Amino acid sequence: MGKDTLSVTDNRTGQQFEIPIEDGSVRAMEFRQMKVDDDDFGLLTYDPAFTNTASCRSAVTYLDGEKGILRYRGYPIEQLAEKSNYLEVAYLLTHGELPTRAEYVKWEHDITIHTFIHENAKKFMEGFQYDAHPMGMLVSTVGALSTFYPEAKEIYDEEVRQLEIKRLIAKMPTLAAFAYRHSLGQPYVYPDNDLSFSGNLLNMLYKMSEAKYNPDPVLERALDVLFILHADHEQNCSANAMRAVGSSQVDPYSAIAAACAALYGPLHGGANEAVLRMLNEIGDVKEIPGFIKRVKDGEGLLFGFGHRVYKNFDPRALIIKKLAYQVFEVTGRNPLLDIALELERIALEDEYFIERKLYPNVDFYSGIIYQSMGFPVTMFPVLFAIPRTAGWVAMLDDAAQKIARPRQVYIGAEQRDFLSLAKRNSTGG
Numbered sequence: 001m002g003k004d005t006l007s008v009t010d011n012r013t014g015q016q017f018e019i020p021i022e023d024g025s026v027r028a029m030e031f032r033q034m035k036v037d038d039d040d041f042g043l044l045t046y047d048p049a050f051t052n053t054a055s056c057r058s059a060v061t062y063l064d065g066e067k068g069i070l071r072y073r074g075y076p077i078e079q080l081a082e083k084s085n086y087l088e089v090a091y092l093l094t095h096g097e098l099p100t101r102a103e104y105v106k107w108e109h110d111i112t113i114h115t116f117i118h119e120n121a122k123k124f125m126e127g128f129q130y131d132a133h134p135m136g137m138l139v140s141t142v143g144a145l146s147t148f149y150p151e152a153k154e155i156y157d158e159e160v161r162q163l164e165i166k167r168l169i170a171k172m173p174t175l176a177a178f179a180y181r182h183s184l185g186q187p188y189v190y191p192d193n194d195l196s197f198s199g200n201l202l203n204m205l206y207k208m209s210e211a212k213y214n215p216d217p218v219l220e221r222a223l224d225v226l227f228i229l230h231a232d233h234e235q236n237c238s239a240n241a242m243r244a245v246g247s248s249q250v251d252p253y254s255a256i257a258a259a260c261a262a263l264y265g266p267l268h269g270g271a272n273e274a275v276l277r278m279l280n281e282i283g284d285v286k287e288i289p290g291f292i293k294r295v296k297d298g299e300g301l302l303f304g305f306g307h308r309v310y311k312n313f314d315p316r317a318l319i320i321k322k323l324a325y326q327v328f329e330v331t332g333r334n335p336l337l338d339i340a341l342e343l344e345r346i347a348l349e350d351e352y353f354i355e356r357k358l359y360p361n362v363d364f365y366s367g368i369i370y371q372s373m374g375f376p377v378t379m380f381p382v383l384f385a386i387p388r389t390a391g392w393v394a395m396l397d398d399a400a401q402k403i404a405r406p407r408q409v410y411i412g413a414e415q416r417d418f419l420s421l422a423k424r425n426s427t428g429g
């Protein structure tokens with residue numbers, strides 16, 4: 001193989017350039033030297049939605065979209081889902097290594113003692129309509145936490161940063177559960193420090209008048225596995241929002257609020273909610289061909305299908321599909337599963353979806369499990385945001401990061417002089 005460089009000839013000037021290739025990439029700034037004259041700003045690279053642009057160098061998560069590979073800090077997601085738990089994975093993502101026993105015990109203790117939120121945050125929540133979407137409540141209340149912890153602005157203080165990471169991972173389930181209970185008009189349930197991370201969330205969501213909530217172990221484990229699968233996914237839309245907002249050196253609570261807002265969208269973390277609405281809209285297996293036709297006619301999306309990176313299969317979807325059957329052992333089979341399975345079967349045989357490389361993604365089956373566990377569809381994106389907090393905070397310290405400020409290709413009007421209103425005609429301009 002030849003040198004790790006790109007030889008570029010600018011045919012406008014005949015100039016030739018040698019651009020270094022590093023880790024399969026070239027630096028966009030190398031193209032700025034390519035000018036037609038001294039007044040020329042230099043060449044920009046144009047890549048809306050960053051379809052082929054790396055925004056950072058990261059050691060956290062590795063994806064291979066063609067091979068359906070997902071690894072957190074080098075560990076295959078299949079092994080973590082089978083052998084680890086969410087808190088251990090959150091430690092791995094944020095620290096770079098699996099914890100020793102002593103490190104895990106301290107980590108679990110530190111997270112557990114930070115699950116409470118300030119009582120005033122409850123009053124903040126009371127301001128929402130009873131039927132407010134819990135994701136809208138989460139976006140707002142996690143941002144509001146920045147006002148309870150002003151010291152979080154000291155983002156270069158390592159001790160402060162570590163404390164805020166623990167607070168965020170610990171408090172997201174509490175905010176989520178309080179939002180859920182608010183939407184039902186039920187009293188808030190405080191964290192129970194005797195329970196696991198996922199067991200405590202089930203406690204805060206579902207405890208009623210019993211003295212002690214005992215989570216079903218199968219559902220507790222299923223939720224924890226779902227949290228492992230949703231913990232990170234490299235530079236997805238919400239991670240990009242987190243990094244862009246965080247690059248202004250704002251506190252992590254405000255940056256996480258931006259990440260939650262990005263995740264809320266139906267093309268991203270809101271897709272699991274959109275999948276359930278889609279399956280309910282289809283309603284019956286015999287309606288699937290008509291629905292597929294409407295999608296192919298461009299009248300809508302097959303939510304839960306397609307991915308910017310995975311072009312064969314989303315490894316998380318395979319694991320979640322198996323998990324669904326374990327949950328149904330406890331909850332009973334969700335009738336929507338039959339529609340989902342038939343929809344998947346038909347889509348995977350249809351040329352429209354095959355040529356576009358559209359396969360089930362993480363959101364296609366997760367919503368069916370969440371619904372079977374009793375969660376309303378509005379809680380689904382919230383259940384995505386809780387575990388993804390670990391991934392969002394895993395890259396808080398990136399030395400190469402400067403304030404994110406993209407360029408643009410200007411295609412607007414050239415300079416023109418102002419026209420007084422009297423001189424403008426009715427069509428303006």
Ligand code: SDX
Pocket residue numbers: 232233235236237266267268269271295300301302303304305306307308309356358361362363
């Ligand atoms: C997540 O990035 C991540 O890592 C995200 C995530 C994570 O863990 O953070 O994995 C989580 O967000 C999963 C994705 C959940 N979203 C959905 O399920 C919504 C449905 N999917 C699509 O919106 C879409 O597939 C995206 C947004 C996921 C990916 O879109 P891309 O990469 O921008 O691809 P595209 O929109 O350019 O689509 C290519 C073609 C288009 O058709 P043509 O214009 O070429 O004719 O495929 C079509 C699209 O119209 N297409 C779909 C489709 N997805 C893409 N057509 C029907 N149904 C779909 N779901």
